Amino acid sequence: MYKILEKKEVAMRNVWYKVHAPHVARKVQPGQFVIVRAFKNGERIPLTPIMWDREEGWITLMTFIRGKTTMRMANELKVGDELLNVAGPLGNPAEMKKLGRVLAIGAYTGIVEVYPIARAWQEIGNDVTTLHVTFEPMVVMKEDFEKAVGRHIVEPVPMDMTKDMRENMKNVTKRLTEKVRELLETEHFDFVFMVGPTGDQKAVFQVVKEFGIPMEADLHPIMVDGTGMCGSCRVTVGGEVKFACIDGPGFDAYKVAWDELIARTGYYTDMEMLAMQEYMKALQGGEQ
Amino acid sequence: MAVKRKIIKERVPTPERPVEERVKSFVEVNLGYTFELAVKEAERCLQCPYDYAPCIKGCPVHINIPGFISKLVQYRDDPHRAVKEALNVIWACNSLPATTGRVCPQEDQCEMNCVMGKVGDKINIGKLERFVADYARENGIEDELLFEIVPKIEKKGQSVAIIGAGPAGLTAAGELARLGYDVTIYEALHEPGGVLMYGIPEFRLPKDIVESEIAKLKRLGVRILTDHIVGRTVTVEELLQEYDAVFIGSGAGTPRLINAPGINLNGIYTANEFLTRVNLMKAYLFPEYDTPVKVGKRVVVIGAGNTAMDAARSARRFGAEVIIAYRRGEDDVSAREEEVEHAKEEGVKFEFFVNPVEFIGDEKGNLKAVKFERMRPIEERDKRGKRKIVGTGEYVTIEADTVIIAIGKHPNRLIINTPGLKVERGRIVVDENLMTSIPGVFAGGDAIRGEATVILAMGDGRRAAKAIHEYLTRKREENA
Numbered sequence: 001m002y003k004i005l006e007k008k009e010v011a012m013r014n015v016w017y018k019v020h021a022p023h024v025a026r027k028v029q030p031g032q033f034v035i036v037r038a039f040k041n042g043e044r045i046p047l048t049p050i051m052w053d054r055e056e057g058w059i060t061l062m063t064f065i066r067g068k069t070t071m072r073m074a075n076e077l078k079v080g081d082e083l084l085n086v087a088g089p090l091g092n093p094a095e096m097k098k099l100g101r102v103l104a105i106g107a108y109t110g111i112v113e114v115y116p117i118a119r120a121w122q123e124i125g126n127d128v129t130t131l132h133v134t135f136e137p138m139v140v141m142k143e144d145f146e147k148a149v150g151r152h153i154v155e156p157v158p159m160d161m162t163k164d165m166r167e168n169m170k171n172v173t174k175r176l177t178e179k180v181r182e183l184l185e186t187e188h189f190d191f192v193f194m195v196g197p198t199g200d201q202k203a204v205f206q207v208v209k210e211f212g213i214p215m216e217a218d219l220h221p222i223m224v225d226g227t228g229m230c231g232s233c234r235v236t237v238g239g240e241v242k243f244a245c246i247d248g249p250g251f252d253a254y255k256v257a258w259d260e261l262i263a264r265t266g267y268y269t270d271m272e273m274l275a276m277q278e279y280m281k282a283l284q285g286g287e288q
Numbered sequence: 289m290a291v292k293r294k295i296i297k298e299r300v301p302t303p304e305r306p307v308e309e310r311v312k313s314f315v316e317v318n319l320g321y322t323f324e325l326a327v328k329e330a331e332r333c334l335q336c337p338y339d340y341a342p343c344i345k346g347c348p349v350h351i352n353i354p355g356f357i358s359k360l361v362q363y364r365d366d367p368h369r370a371v372k373e374a375l376n377v378i379w380a381c382n383s384l385p386a387t388t389g390r391v392c393p394q395e396d397q398c399e400m401n402c403v404m405g406k407v408g409d410k411i412n413i414g415k416l417e418r419f420v421a422d423y424a425r426e427n428g429i430e431d432e433l434l435f436e437i438v439p440k441i442e443k444k445g446q447s448v449a450i451i452g453a454g455p456a457g458l459t460a461a462g463e464l465a466r467l468g469y470d471v472t473i474y475e476a477l478h479e480p481g482g483v484l485m486y487g488i489p490e491f492r493l494p495k496d497i498v499e500s501e502i503a504k505l506k507r508l509g510v511r512i513l514t515d516h517i518v519g520r521t522v523t524v525e526e527l528l529q530e531y532d533a534v535f536i537g538s539g540a541g542t543p544r545l546i547n548a549p550g551i552n553l554n555g556i557y558t559a560n561e562f563l564t565r566v567n568l569m570k571a572y573l574f575p576e577y578d579t580p581v582k583v584g585k586r587v588v589v590i591g592a593g594n595t596a597m598d599a600a601r602s603a604r605r606f607g608a609e610v611i612i613a614y615r616r617g618e619d620d621v622s623a624r625e626e627e628v629e630h631a632k633e634e635g636v637k638f639e640f641f642v643n644p645v646e647f648i649g650d651e652k653g654n655l656k657a658v659k660f661e662r663m664r665p666i667e668e669r670d671k672r673g674k675r676k677i678v679g680t681g682e683y684v685t686i687e688a689d690t691v692i693i694a695i696g697k698h699p700n701r702l703i704i705n706t707p708g709l710k711v712e713r714g715r716i717v718v719d720e721n722l723m724t725s726i727p728g729v730f731a732g733g734d735a736i737r738g739e740a741t742v743i744l745a746m747g748d749g750r751r752a753a754k755a756i757h758e759y760l761t762r763k764r765e766e767n768a
Contacts, residue, residue, distance in 0.1 A: 023513075023521050032520075037478050041577040043569070044478070069578055085478040087515035224569070224579070227476045227517055228700055229486075229541040230561035234552055241545055241552065246701060260552050263653025267554040271580035278575045 001082035005058055012137035013065040014109055015074045021086040022057030024049065030116035031094030031218070031250060035226040036061070037085040038077065043069050046223050046245075048113040049089070050141075059086075062140070064109035068275040075283075090226045091249045096120060100190030102128045103183060104149075105204060107176055107196025109134075112141060113218060114195050119148040131183070133176040135159045135168070155179050177203050184211045191215070194253075198265050202258040215253035219244045221264055235261050297408025300329040302415050311604050311634050314490040314572055318390075321419040323367045330360040333411050334403055342401030343413060348747030349459075351381045353398055353413055356420065372429045374420045379433070383462035383504070384455070384746065386425065386497045387484060389418025392743045393624045425500055434507050437466070441509070444468040446760045449531040451518045451703065454482020455742045456537030456733030458505060459749030460756070465508040467757050472531070473510060476517040479568065482539055483742070486568040487560070489598050491605070492627075495567070519702030524709070524729060532763065533728045533756045536716060537749060540697040540734035546590065550647030555584060555655035559595045559694035566602050583608050584689025588658055590644055591694035592620070594741075597627040599692040600636045610636045611686065615643040615663050620674050641665070641677065642684060647691065657687045699735050714738075721755040722748060730756055 006018035024034055033048045049059040063070040077083075094117045102121055106114040111132040122128040128149040132139065136156040145152035157172050176196075183189070184207065192208045192215040194201050201217045208215045221233040221244050228246035235244055236257035242248065303319040304310075310317050321329065335354050336342065343353040356377040363370035378385045394400075394414035402410035424430040448464050450457045453475035461471045479485050481498040506512065516522060518538070527534050543558035545551055562581065565571040569579035583606035589596050592614040600610045612631070614621065617640050621628060632638075642660035650656050662684060663677040670676050698714045710717040710725035715736055722730045732748025734740055 023516060027521060039578075041570070041573075043578040068575075085515050087476065087478065087517060087521075089520055090517065224561060224564055225477060225486075227541065228702065229543070230564050231543045231545065231558040232561045234545075236552055257552075260653060263554055264552065267582070267654075268580050271574070271582070275575040275578060275580070 001084060002086045003082050004077055004079055007077065007079050009074070010062070011140045012135070014138060014140050015063050015065065015070075016140075017061045017063070017073075017077075018058055019061060019083060019086060020057055021059050024086060024088045025052045025054050025057045025059050028052055028059065028089040029093030030096075030120040032089035032091045033226070033249065034059070034061070034086050034088030035090060035223070036083055036087075038069065038073050038083050040084065042072070042084070044085075044087075044224060044226065045069055046090075046220070046226060048116075050112050050115050062109055062112040067272045068279045071276070071279065087226065090245060092247075094120070094250055096124055098124070099126050101188060102126050102191045102193065103131065103180075103189045104128055105131045105133075105176070105180065105192065105194040105196070107133050107172065107194075107200045108138065109140070110194070110196035111145075114193065115141060115144065115148065117193065118145070122149045129153065129183070129189075131155065131179060133157065133172055133179060135172065153179075153183075173200050173203050176200055177207050180204050180207050184208070184213065189213055192253075193217070195220075198258070198262050201253070202262065205253045205256075205258065209254070216250050217253045217256065218249045219251055219256065219261065220249070221261060222268065235264070295404075295407060296332045299409035299412050300325050300332070302412070307633050310491065314602075314605060316494050317491050317630060318415075320422055321415055323370075323419075323423065326416055326419040326423075327360055327364050327370075329412050329416060330357045332404060333357045333361075336403060342403065343398040343411075346397045346399075346401040347381075348397065348743050349381045349750050351398075351417070352377050357411070357413075357416060360416070360420075367423070368427065368429060371420055371423045371427070372433060375424045375429060375433060378417065378420060381750070382746065383459060384501045385417050386421035387455070387493060387501055388743055388746065389414050389416075389421055390493050390497075391484075391488060391741075393741060395625055397743065422497075425497075430504065434504065438507060438509075441466060442468045443470075444760065444764070446470070446532040446764065447472065447530075448533045448535060448756060448760075449474060449527040450535045450537060451524075451527075452476075452482060452537040452539055452733075452735075453480030453502070453512060453514075454537055454539050454733065454745065455484065456539070456735075456745040456749040456752075457482070457535065458502070459746040460535050460537060460732070460753045461510045461749075462505050462508060463750055463753030464756060465505065465510045467753070469757075469760065471510045473512045474516040474518050474522065474527075475512060475514045477568065478514050480512050480514065486564045487595065487598070489563065489567055489602050491601065492598065517702065519700075519705065524703065524706040524726070528726070528728060532760055533730065535749075535752050535756060536703060536724070536729065536731035536735050537733045537745070537752075538700050538703050538735045539745075540737075540739045541700040542698040543693070544696045544698060546644055546693060546695065548644055548646055550649055550655070553647050553649040553655040554653050555582065555689050556647060556691045556693065559589075559591070559599045559692055560697070562599055562692045563595070563602065572602075572605065581606075582690065585609060586688045587611070587690040587692065588613050588686055588688040589692045589694055590614075591696070592616070593622045593694060593696070594624060594627055596692075596694035597623045597631045597636075599694050601627075601631050601634055603690070603692065604634050604636060608690065611639050611688075612636055613639045613642050613644070613658075613660065613686070615641065616674065616677055617641060617665060639686070642686075643677075643679065645683070648685070655689055655691060657685050658691060659683055659685045697734070697739050699738070703735070721758075722752040723755065723759070728759065730759075
């Protein structure tokens with residue numbers, strides 16, 4: 001099993017874990033992910049190793065608390081506890097090649113998945129600019145990025161407490177697309193890369209497309225096994241059905257059937273809400 | 289005066305859970321024999337001699353069937369001894385009898401050849417095998433036998449890596465451990481068992497039974513590493529440096545899809561995904577278990593093999609109306625008779641000679657109907673002897689909010705990409721000893737067959753274990 005060596009809430013709703021997983025640490029490359037199962041009755045969730053030490057056998061992961069599983073992990077797991085399963089590394093490593101001037105974008109916690117790739121691209125001689133757009137209290141890894149890449153831009157969006165989450169998230173999307181447009185209009189980039197919610201990826205892609213710059217996106221469809229067995233994560237790319245887990249997770253943004261992917265990603269939202277409500281009820285019941 | 293043997297033509301039936309009860313739960317349908325019933329059924333066996341017994345010839349792992357059945361009759365006054373002796377006979381060829389007794393297609397194998405079939409009902413070999421395994425497990429007999437076997441194992445000082453903890457891998461592991469090799473299984477999922485865990489539903493094969501079969505292997509010294517994906521976490525080449533031999537039993541994990549518009553609409557599951565959510569992740573217990581599954585009001589299952597029956601019967605248990613749609617006719621259904629019967633009893637409807645051509649969705653990307661072309665059979669036969677079918681140009685649309693595609697699988701792509709490994713049409717090529725093109729690397733089960741049954745995979749596991757044993761014995765002698 002996989003011991004939690006360190007754990008901390010590094011920003012609002014962003015929880016960072018350092019986990020002993022030598023079999024992953026030994027092999028993982030930028031762009032790959034792991035599947036974590038934290039509890040006996042838990043889901044298998046894909047997470048991306050951000051940093052690792054091959055010798056010491058650890059990896060670090062970040063979760064964004066958005067559903068029952070990530071909330072339970074934040075609430076119930078302590079340092080010294082163990083994750084039941086960390087399977088991987090899975091997926092194809094990001095291609096390591098000379099891309100020139102790269103704009104690597106992360107929305108919300110997506111930025112942490114950009115980190116290993118952006119850093120590796122910078123190391124092999126690319127000029128990497130990273131852009132992080134998120135809510136103000138959710139900014140993470142600012143210093144790490146500043147050390148790792150040529151330039152790191154943080155665009156924090158204030159949270160309007162009088163409005164609901166969906167309205168607030170629209171502001172993030174707006175700032176994201178505006179900033180990308182501004183950067184592409186004023187500077188030259190050879191390549192754009194992005195991780196974040198599928199809707200935001202599509203919105204950014206539509207801006208990038210106007211400039212005709214090549215763009216890759218790491219996709220996050222719903223996954224179960226992550227090894228090419230279930231077909232849950234299928235996505236149409238260039239008219240062909242691909243499995244994000246073994247054909248991806250990186251795909252040419254110009255070829256992705258975005259609307260289909262957005263629909264598939266939202267398929268269980270109602271059930272996720274239900275699971276969350278049940279969990280909250282149980283928590284409140286337990287406190288009485 | 290010689291005792292004249294009385295022939296009892298009718299099978300002793302096994303009790304089953306009533307239909308109205310079982311369509312509401314995932315509890316096992318067949319309740320199995322009691323000792324008394326098992327003996328009664330065992331007495332019907334004509335005890336064909338070992339060299340002749342057609343049942344043994346029909347069994348891919350050649351279990352001495354009359355041999356184990358006779359023990360039940362011989363020691364009928366001592367159930368403990370009867371079962372222990374019977375289990376010992378079975379274990380000589382099959383280390384997972386609780387599983388095979390439940391999921392083997394006996395009617396096409398051992399039971400198909402049973403001589404009793406000429407005068408009456410064939411012997412219920414599957415249920416007798418299952419009885420022996422269950423009774424032994426529940427009454428500590430299995431433990432007793434293991435306790436006797438384990439200390440006698442002579443360590444060979446050589447090690448074998450096994451890829452995949454499914455039927456082929458588990459069987460090979462059990463055999464090799466008993467021969468004294470250090471065995472390590474590499475399993476990608478979080479639970480060992482492969483298709484036994486993710487694919488076959490609880491109501492046909494309870495998961496605690498699979499778990500106990502695996503616990504038994506661990507007692508034989510087998511080490512199991514879950515979460516290790518060969519091809520990613522570790523490669524075949526790396527395993528070959530660390531171990532003296534490698535066995536690939538990675539199965540056929542990649543689902544086949546239908547090349548029709550709308551295949552990625554919400555509500556269209558592969559059987560693998562649907563069954564994995566339901567069985568492995570226990571989605572039928574959502575939200576107590578966190579993994580959801582959506583089963584609509586109307587479910588169409590495409591395909592007519594055992595997997596299709598499993599998916600259809602699982603969907604029924606969520607309260608859905610379920611239709612199995614098959615492009616051929618009833619005679620070509622490849623699922624076991626018992627599964628088809630159970631499905632019908634549980635209210636699954638069948639639609640034959642329909643081939644899906646389009647999946648129709650609503651504006652939100654959710655499935656709402658499937659358009660099929662009506663097919664008709666022609667006299668010409670295909671390679672497997674099945675009548676060919678042709679389209680009629682007539683179409684029928686069936687409303688559905690869930691579709692489960694159960695039309696087969698391909699071997700997993702991660703392992704077949706190993707450099708130097710000869711692969712044809714996605715399947716690993718092996719010689720008569722199940723050795724691949726890489727010396728010391730063996731393969732079996734669905735990885736070489738495409739898609740077959742649990743018992744054929746187990747047969748391969750057993751054959752491979754024998755071949756690995758011979759290979760490693762030669763290696764030992766060369767080094768001595």
